[in-house]
Amino acid sequence: MTPLVLEQLYREDGGRIVASLIRLIGDFDLAEEAAQEALSGAHQGLVSKILRTPLHKLVDDVQDSCVSVRRDRAEFLAELRDREFQVLPANAGVGSRRHLSSVLHALSALTKNLH
16 A cells, blocks of 8 residues: 555545544544554555565566566557458558558557567
8 A cells, every 4th residue: 555545545434444443442532543543554564565675576576567568568469460451441452551561560669669
């Protein structure tokens, strides 16, 4: 959870959290303080976890994500190439086919250059 998610959680569900704690504890001030401390602890735990995560692990995760995106784009382009005759209308001329081929080639080149 990010700090913004925790803040949004408190804004949206803070009332219910505090109400549940009031029923459990029986004290409004104590319940409100406990809810704030719990969210503060969650925030500190999140920050601590991020700081303990080795940089190489974060970089690996980002690289894995990029590889996945690149693979998805390549698969999409391959599917477009395979379906070229379905994409173009039946009466498409040679110029239209060449244009589509050029566009697919350019998209392939762009996809390969996104390292």
